[in-house]
Structure formats: structure tokens, C-alpha cells
Amino acid sequence: MLTSGQLLEFANNNGIPIWVLDISIALLLSLAVFAICGLGVIVLVYMERKVAADFQLRWGPMHVGWHGTLQLIADAIKLISKEDIFPKNADPWIFRLAPTLMFLAAFVGLMVIPIGPKLVVQDLNVGLIYALAIPAIGVAGIIMAGFGSYNKYAMLGSMRSAAQMVSYEVPRALSIIGVVMIAGSAKLSAIVNAQSVWYVFLQPIGFVVFLVASLAEINRVPFDLPETESELVNGYHTEYSGMRFMFFLFAEYIAMMAASALTVVLFLGGWHGPGPAYLAPLWFLIKAFAVVYVMMWVRWTLPRFRIDQVMDLGWKVLLPLALLNILITGIIMLL
């Protein structure tokens, strides 16, 4: 492994300006994260279909490849080769930008997640705030999709999504204040290092509020109101097809990955686990997939809330609980 000092020396010796070095490193890293994302999405979609099948007394994909493992590649080829339908009255720029923005927001959120002791793209001092704030930009993508596609169903879906995101952003942010108080840092790697005891045991209320709010944040059942099939056809992505639709799908699963990874970092002890140090990323992945499994379990079991009930739950139940959690944590720390 090269250290940064060696890299700098190499650049100086060969007359490469430092900004070129910076950009190339950034590009390489984001490419790596992108590849991980792609792989992760494939695994997640396959997992989702198999989990769903398991819950519903069926086999799931079985025909393409061994146990349907190549099904997703077939699906991707199908989606790419489909016609890109552009509604007649849609706003061209907003309509085209929306899926990209959503994908970007979800993808960039992964940059600060440490999956091993030093395995992180950028270990920001304000990593926690970054990890909460950046994925929330995704709601702009949803609203753009709703407005841009000139469709009443899509617009209703995007308005719902906006209301939901705003309401759940608050309890979600408040629920992790307890974690920051105990760990004494907003740096994600510092939070993981501080967890000699998993914070899920120290912050049970915070954990529940965070998990529920995360579900709402990434539009999963029982909070999948922006895309309810029974009333809004497909919600904000009703008018999207082919590749653009795939981007929404991508974004959804990456957001799920990011949410579960953040849950692991904050509450489930991050990469900590028995065994030698090089197993750390493996432990992280196992925990993250366990959280994802819980999300899928919820999705394939529960019906969904109505919009006013979602709002009620957010403001009347989760927000007071999150505040209570802060209060309790503060009192215990004072004592």
C-alpha cells in the first residue's frame, strides 16, 4: 500500500500537479464505490426477490442461471433495451435530471460510511451530519420527477414524499443525538471506535426511532406512500421507463444500503466482531445485511399507513420519543 507521503513524493518527482493527483484519486475512489454500489444493488434485488418469495410460499426467480442468479442481469438488459418514453408535456430538463439527482444523492451518502478500521472514502469530522443531510437531497429528485412528468398521480406522489421526508427528517436527526452525546464525536469512525458496548443496548429508544424513521426516509413499506400502487399507479415514477426507471430502482436500493450501513455504524458496533482484524469488513457486511433483512421482512409483512397516519406517527409519536431519549441520555450522563 502506498502512503500519502509516498504518493506526494512520486508526484513531485514526476512533475504532476497536486490537483491532478487529487482528482484522479477521487475518481478512482468513487469508481470503486460505484462498483460496490452496483454489486450491492444486484445482491439486494436478488435478496429482496428471494426473501419475498420465501414469505409468500413460492420459489422466486429460478430459471435464469443457478437458482435465478442471472435473472437480474436479464432484467437489466431488458430495461436498458426498452424504449425511453418521454411524455409529451413533460418538462425536458427536470424530467431528465430527476433520476440522476436521486441516484447521486443516495450514492454520495455512502462516501462517509466506514466499513473497516481505515476503509472509508472520506472520514469527515461531521460525517454523521453529512450522512443524514446528503441523502435527504434525494427528495428534491422525487419532487422534480413528480413535477416534471406532467402527471397528476406523479405529482400527488411527490407531494406526499416531500411531506413525509420533512416530517421524518426531524425525529431521525434527533434520535441520533443521544449517540453523539455518548460517543462525543460526530465522526463516524470515532463513533464506531467508542462502541465497546453496542449503542443499541445503551440507546434502545433511539435505535427504534432511527430505524422507523429510516424506513420512512427511504420510502419502504409501511411508509411507501409516494409510490403506492393501489391508488397512485406508481407514484412519482409513473411516467418513467427503461433506463431512467432503472435509475430510480438503483437509487432506492442504494438508499436502503446507506440507511442500513448507517444503522450498523451508529447502533450495532460497526465493524467490531470476534476474530482477526481483517474480518472487520465481513462483520460489517453481515450486520448490514441483517438490517436489510429486517427491512425486507417488514416490507413483505405489513400493510401501509395512510398519509395522515404517517404524519401522526412522525410528529406525535417519534418526535416526542426522540426528545425523551435525549432527556434520558442527558440525565444519565449527568449522574
Next chain:
Amino acid sequence: MGQEMSKIEEAKNLTQNQILEELEEQLRVEEIEEQPDAIKTEEMVINFGPQHPSAHGVFRALFHVNGEIVTKIEPMIGYLHRCFEKIAENRTYAQFVPFTDRMDYVSSMHNNWAYVMTVEKLAGIQVPERAEYIRVIVGELQRIASHLLFLSTAGLEAGAVSPLQYYFDERERILNLFEKVCGARLTYNYIKIGGVRADLPDGWLEEALSFVNRLKKTIVDYDKLLLGNYIFKKRMKGAGKISAEIALAQGLTGPPLRSTGVAYDVRKSDPYSVYPRFDFEVAVRFQGDNYDRVVIRSEEIKQSLRIIEQAIEQIPDGRILPMSLPKDIKPPVGEAFGHIESSRGDLGYFIVSDGSLKPYRLKIQGPSFANLQGFPAMAEGSYFADVVLTLGTLDPVFGEVDR
């Protein structure tokens, strides 16, 4: 008769009063909205259907939506109109039976049965006892199959995807039983004028009984999974309410009427076939909301299971068709009305005969059509998401609405 008339008058007056009150309320709301500091909202008209995932076939409606609240519903039907009543005038009596299959395609047996029963009434044909028992057994199995489909879609519309598969698993077993009996899985054409088309295969009754015993246990689990779910209850309770008066005035029958507290069931109130011999209860709920309309179906399944058990116990041996059945059915001049309790309500056929081989006129009274009339009264003023659920709990089959 006189009392009934006065009751209906009362119900009409009540509805009118209620409509007036509603109008006043709407006016009041508008007054509030015109205040300068209130947020101005604009009404949006959404076209729902006929190609909407939860349009239950080809239902179309215009929803006037204010935010998330649906203020007005303009239903439009007729997308599946196939002129069945006119076709009947150009077919012989026996030839029309397969057409009835295509009316309420979710419970074809009941359609066969109601039509055939009316023709038998008209022509004075006596049905052998064994055939009557077979009709009851397949009819109740059909009711269970239809209600299972209803429960699965009710869950699906509320967002619970998995219960669908469990209900379909059970429904599949019923369809397999039907396939053994008549070879078809959806449009059976099994009940024939005079009896049934074929006798039950060997061992079929034992299979049916084992299915009944299985469903008795599993339906309890499914009730817990879907009907007992906290979110499902929260969604369904109190939404899409309708009072017994309005339900009667609008002509609702079947589970939507029984959920308001009116114990009207043709099997009890105007018994046909061999139903008086069985011990069962009419399931009644009293709230008249979406949840009651769902739960009542689950209770009806349990009652149907009871009936099937008793019928299997009592079924006699013998013929399935009368000794002397004329090849061409030529009823005397006259008219007849026969109705049965189908899965959706009071399904009636009215036939006028001019003494020829073909009916002079055939009129069908479809319960889905009547039930759909109550839809705007139930759903106006509720959330958009609940409107879809309300439509679902009415369980309309558009083959029957439009005919």
C-alpha cells in the same frame, strides 16, 4: 307491504335530509376557506381508470380531489358491456348457460345456478335431491373461493402483499376441486337445467371434506395475519362508512348491506334449494365501515364451511338429472323471477317466456351493480387512499356490473 313502503319512504327522506346537511357542511367549509389568512387550495380532477391497477377491472371515475381528500366522485361504467340480455333473446334456454359464466366471472357457479333455477321455475322442472346437494356444495365452495380472492385483494390494496399468496393457495385448492368436477377452473358451465352436468368423481367428497378441515384451521391464522394487523385495522376502521338507511335506499345487498346491521340473506329470507335443512347463521356486523365489510367475508367463509360439512354428511345417492328431461326446453307462456345469494349479494334473473325455444326477455339483477351505487355515498369526503379501499371492499366484478 305497506310498512315496507313507508320504511323505504323514510329512508328516502333521511337520505335527502342527509344530502342537504352535507351540502350545508360543504358550504360552511367553503366559507372558511375564503378567509384571507387560510391557505388557498385548488380542486384537482383525477381520472381514475379504466386502466388503473386497482380499478377492479374496467371501472372509471373522476375524483375531485382537494389535497388528499376526495370531495366528489363521478363513477362511469359500461366499459365491459357485452349485451348479454339481448344475446339471451337469440339463444335457446340451454345455450345461454355458458354466457352466465362470463358475467360474474369470480363466482360463475352462482350465475349458472341463479339462471338455471329461474328456468326450472318457469318450465316446472323438478331437480333431483342429489343434484341440489351438489349445487349447494359447489355453490358454497364458490363463495369461499370468491371471498378468498376478495380478502387477498383487500390486503393487496392496503399494501400487504404477502397474504395474497396465502389466500390464493387456498383458492387454488378449491379450483382444483372444481377442475375435477367439471374440467374448468374459472367458467364452469357445470350447473345445467334440471340438475348438474356430471356426477361427482369418486373420492371427491372426501377431498372436499379434507379441504374444509384444513381451511377451518388456516383461516384463523390468516385472520390474525391480515385482519388482526394493527396497521390494517387502523386503515380500515371508520373509513367508508354507510348507514343502514342509505344502504337500503341505494339497494345494496350482500356483505356491504349485512355489514351495516341488516341481516338480509336470500338463503334465509327466501330459502331456495335445500338450504332450510342446514344449520348456519347470517354473518352480521354493525359499523358499516371498510373493516366490517372485510371481516364479514371472513365470517361468511366460516359459515360456508359449516354448510359444506353438513351437506357432505347428508348428501344422498341417486340421479343428478330428472328422469324425463325434455331435449328442447319450451316453457309455457309466463314469467318467473329467481334469485339466490351469490358471493356479492342478491343475484336475480327475471325471464319472460312467449312459449318458444328462446326467452322473450331476460333481465338480470346484478348485486355488483347495486353495490356500486353506494360507492359515492361511502367514499366522498374521505382520503384518496381510503376511496380505493372502499371500492375494493364493495368487491364489484365489472363483468356483472356492465353485463
